[in-house]
Amino acid sequence: MDSIGSLGLQQGEGAPGCPQEGLPCPSNSSEMVQECLRQFTVTGAQLRQIQTSLLGSMEQALRGRAGPAPAVRMLPTYVGSTPHGTEQGDFVVLELGATGASLRVLCVTLTGIEGHKVEPRSREFVIPQEVMLGPGQQLFDFAARCLSEFLAVLPVGNQGLQLGFSFSFPCHQTGLDKSTLISWTKGFKCSDVEGQDVVQLLRDAIQRQGVHGIDVVAVVNDTVGTMMGCEPGVGPCEVGLVVDTGTNACYMEEARHVAVLDEDRGRVCISIEWGSFSDEGALGPVQTVFDRTLDHESLNPGAQRFEKMIGGLYLGELVRLVLAHLAQRGVLFGGHTSPVLQSQGSILLEHVAEMEDPSAGAARVHAVLQDLGLNPKPSDAEWVQRVCVAVCTRAAQLCAAALAAVLSRLQHSREQQALQIAVATGGQVFERHPRFLSVLRETVMLLAPDCDVSFIPSVDGGGRGVAMVTAVAARLAAHRRLLEETLAPFRLTREQLAAVQAQMREAMAKGLQGEASSLRMLPTYVRATPDGSERGDFLALDLGGTNFRVLLVRVTAGGVQISSQIYSIPECVAQGSGQQLFDHIVDCIVDFQQKQGLSGQSLPLGFTFSFPCRQMGLDQGILLNWTKGFKASDCEGQDVVCLLREAIRRRQAVELNVVAIVNDTVGTMMSCGYEDPRCEVGLIVGTGTNVCYMEELRNVASVDGDSGQMCINTEWGAFGDDGSLSMLSTYFDASVDQASINPGKQRFEKMISGMYLGEIVRHILLHLTSLGVLFRGQQTQRLQTRDIFKTKFLSEIESDSLALRQVRAILEDLGLPLTSDDALMVLEVCQAVSQRAAQLCGAGVAAVVEKIRENRGLEELTISVGVDGTLYKLHPHFSSLVAATVRELAPRCVVTFLQSEDGSGKGAALVTAVACRLAQRTRV
Numbered sequence: 001m002d003s004i005g006s007l008g009l010q011q012g013e014g015a016p017g018c019p020q021e022g023l024p025c026p027s028n029s030s031e032m033v034q035e036c037l038r039q040f041t042v043t044g045a046q047l048r049q050i051q052t053s054l055l056g057s058m059e060q061a062l063r064g065r066a067g068p069a070p071a072v073r074m075l076p077t078y079v080g081s082t083p084h085g086t087e088q089g090d091f092v093v094l095e096l097g098a099t100g101a102s103l104r105v106l107c108v109t110l111t112g113i114e115g116h117k118v119e120p121r122s123r124e125f126v127i128p129q130e131v132m133l134g135p136g137q138q139l140f141d142f143a144a145r146c147l148s149e150f151l152a153v154l155p156v157g158n159q160g161l162q163l164g165f166s167f168s169f170p171c172h173q174t175g176l177d178k179s180t181l182i183s184w185t186k187g188f189k190c191s192d193v194e195g196q197d198v199v200q201l202l203r204d205a206i207q208r209q210g211v212h213g214i215d216v217v218a219v220v221n222d223t224v225g226t227m228m229g230c231e232p233g234v235g236p237c238e239v240g241l242v243v244d245t246g247t248n249a250c251y252m253e254e255a256r257h258v259a260v261l262d263e264d265r266g267r268v269c270i271s272i273e274w275g276s277f278s279d280e281g282a283l284g285p286v287q288t289v290f291d292r293t294l295d296h297e298s299l300n301p302g303a304q305r306f307e308k309m310i311g312g313l314y315l316g317e318l319v320r321l322v323l324a325h326l327a328q329r330g331v332l333f334g335g336h337t338s339p340v341l342q343s344q345g346s347i348l349l350e351h352v353a354e355m356e357d358p359s360a361g362a363a364r365v366h367a368v369l370q371d372l373g374l375n376p377k378p379s380d381a382e383w384v385q386r387v388c389v390a391v392c393t394r395a396a397q398l399c400a401a402a403l404a405a406v407l408s409r410l411q412h413s414r415e416q417q418a419l420q421i422a423v424a425t426g427g428q429v430f431e432r433h434p435r436f437l438s439v440l441r442e443t444v445m446l447l448a449p450d451c452d453v454s455f456i457p458s459v460d461g462g463g464r465g466v467a468m469v470t471a472v473a474a475r476l477a478a479h480r481r482l483l484e485e486t487l488a489p490f491r492l493t494r495e496q497l498a499a500v501q502a503q504m505r506e507a508m509a510k511g512l513q514g515e516a517s518s519l520r521m522l523p524t525y526v527r528a529t530p531d532g533s534e535r536g537d538f539l540a541l542d543l544g545g546t547n548f549r550v551l552l553v554r555v556t557a558g559g560v561q562i563s564s565q566i567y568s569i570p571e572c573v574a575q576g577s578g579q580q581l582f583d584h585i586v587d588c589i590v591d592f593q594q595k596q597g598l599s600g601q602s603l604p605l606g607f608t609f610s611f612p613c614r615q616m617g618l619d620q621g622i623l624l625n626w627t628k629g630f631k632a633s634d635c636e637g638q639d640v641v642c643l644l645r646e647a648i649r650r651r652q653a654v655e656l657n658v659v660a661i662v663n664d665t666v667g668t669m670m671s672c673g674y675e676d677p678r679c680e681v682g683l684i685v686g687t688g689t690n691v692c693y694m695e696e697l698r699n700v701a702s703v704d705g706d707s708g709q710m711c712i713n714t715e716w717g718a719f720g721d722d723g724s725l726s727m728l729s730t731y732f733d734a735s736v737d738q739a740s741i742n743p744g745k746q747r748f749e750k751m752i753s754g755m756y757l758g759e760i761v762r763h764i765l766l767h768l769t770s771l772g773v774l775f776r777g778q779q780t781q782r783l784q785t786r787d788i789f790k791t792k793f794l795s796e797i798e799s800d801s802l803a804l805r806q807v808r809a810i811l812e813d814l815g816l817p818l819t820s821d822d823a824l825m826v827l828e829v830c831q832a833v834s835q836r837a838a839q840l841c842g843a844g845v846a847a848v849v850e851k852i853r854e855n856r857g858l859e860e861l862t863i864s865v866g867v868d869g870t871l872y873k874l875h876p877h878f879s880s881l882v883a884a885t886v887r888e889l890a891p892r893c894v895v896t897f898l899q900s901e902d903g904s905g906k907g908a909a910l911v912t913a914v915a916c917r918l919a920q921r922t923r924v
């Protein structure tokens, strides 16, 4: 075999001109050239095979399963819709990597009016070779310098200008302004950039350069810029095709087909990165030995094999390799090679374009060759032109096969047999080779006969599209800032929480002493947690939480068995007359007794009544005021046990023996205390919130006696009603308070408990909508409706296992039409509100356990807290946030939280049992 040194081929690799082994070498020049050209012909079958194979790779990548080699990457961009055309403002675009060694800076004005265009200002800078191959920092510094020079003469001034970064290399994008370079392609190979966020690198460089007032808000691939900048014609343009230095396309895919996104609605723009397509079965048969040589000598051997047959960076080089070969074989240039033919990169795309142009006569080709320092013979021009045509035709055909694969994909995913679609085209190859588009078009018609494709040249080389994306990104960034500002008051520092803890401690002490305090610190007359010797059958009532329940509690040596039934308390009853409410309660008891076969029996009854009561004994409780959603008349200031007894009397037929009235916190503490003697605190975070704990009797001014303990119902829900929480209270808290049935009251409860968190969220959502941040600024009737946003939605929305699309579904069920961006923001609002609630609750618990520790003069206290309440139990993060806050603020207390399983009804029965036991003892 001949030596073919200048092509850099190894012996035995197959020489150009004799491509297929076994074929006889052509004997004369014409045949030799023909043979060379033949290698660049691609058959229809081969193109179809490429189309099919590329489609297969695309679909595989969409499904998230990488093939044996990364065939095509299918990278989701953060562009979810094609432009509306309403975007406006001045934007700076910095383009790197689209057109070879040049960097372009543009200032684009979007008018927001369709068809009204302002010519952009732009400037191109040549990137020196050593910068393209040097350290990354040098490249980005170069870019920042170019930007600075451009801005220096910009009449619009650069204060507050938003910049879109067109960076045309394969990147993993994780946000509109976050993009990690996977690998360099084309002629770039700067160190320390792969694996880095290129937006950050640019921002750092801009800062080093001392350019102020520029905000990099979006990063965009050139294909996306091309697609987005396209003037909407008959329909939107949903494919962007670039054949510049390299080649690639993007298109709008159905989001549900993109496995990595976990999103089931809408479309997302996918950058295919088809340049890396490399299926040997499909590409092998069309690759020539020149392609292999080119690849071998490139900066990235083995990579971007498809791109190297199409991209403008390579077309000149392929032509050079063919010409050098033919010169060596004595066919061209009188058999003389020249420094030009021997040096890589000496023939450029523009030379090929000029020579290939059908209108260029032999004289023109001759002149170009001479300019290149070659010494053409008169007969050379025609051959050279044919070589150029062959190389470019093949490129256009291969590109058509790839585009046909995208069209098949669109037909399939949209289930449309006859697809009508607009493709935006951009890049030097289109601009300089008029034939490229016509070959592409013809081939596409052949390969995708059912598709009606219109090709639309990009505007401003994609710069306008980048400006469009930048406009959208800028809007989103502004929205994010507004969101952050809105939520900032909900994000409490450690110092703020420690201050809450300290204030709570002070309020507890004052309340115990009978001094003015927002904490009432009510004695409960429960002096001990159960000791396990309690026995008997008891009735219990449980009023004040989500459910009203009547229970039968059997306390035996073998444990506690409970049967219960839930009854509803209609709002009209909860807020009607007291008599009506208590009659209703007795009706429910009678019904329960009948169902349980207990009619006629007079069992001792414990009444969990979850409202603030001043107690004088176990079976006496004067309702101080209603809280939560209750407002029945003529009850405040009355003994609730009497009200119940009167209702029983009115009902005549029943006999009931009301023994004890118990707050739900106390019931919960007792119920958990039955299992764990260390349980000396009861915490409720449900409809309302409250805490009780075992206090030293000597500290309780209103009860006689200095020894022993008594359970104190703190009624901490009212903490801050004296204005002490005003520093923390936000505009939204004030709105929720004002709209409630007890304005000015239960201020701590209104920041924490289930009855209010949904309302706080709703008020924040209303505010964000009025700022235009959410729901496209459109207020809906639904969102204006009180209590429409239930606290259980917070628990659902914040659940880790929930994808954003489910969040969206929950909100859509509420009649709120929203985008993914909206869904994410609503999630963040929920998180901020529930986190503050949990932390405030934790600060309160820290105050309580620290007080117990100090009461007992202990270095370290080990204690359990019995907890109940729907919010605490259902919310995915509430309990751990409470615990974390307590650890932080009460480091000397080891606190275990026990969730009450049976509600506080069981606790009420236990209190009753203790009372009966003690009563029996006194009788004896």
Ligand code: BG6
Pocket: 542, 543, 544, 545, 546, 547, 608, 610, 664, 668, 684, 685, 686, 687, 688, 754, 868, 869, 870, 871, 900, 902, 903, 904, 905
């Ligand atoms: C339950 C009690 O254990 O917890 C109720 O039995 C109490 O009386 C409730 O009010 C608190 O939770 P929620 O979420 O129902 O208010």
Ligand code: GLC
Pocket: 097, 098, 167, 168, 169, 170, 185, 186, 221, 222, 223, 242, 243, 244, 245, 246, 247, 248, 249, 273, 275, 307
């Ligand atoms: C290369 C890049 C790609 C770009 C294309 C066209 O293939 O990897 O991101 O779109 O060139 O410039």
Ligand code: GLC
Pocket: 544, 545, 609, 610, 611, 612, 627, 628, 663, 664, 665, 684, 686, 687, 688, 689, 690, 691, 715, 717, 749
């Ligand atoms: C309210 C009540 C209180 C109760 C709490 C939890 O704050 O005033 O008594 O414990 O809600 O249900």
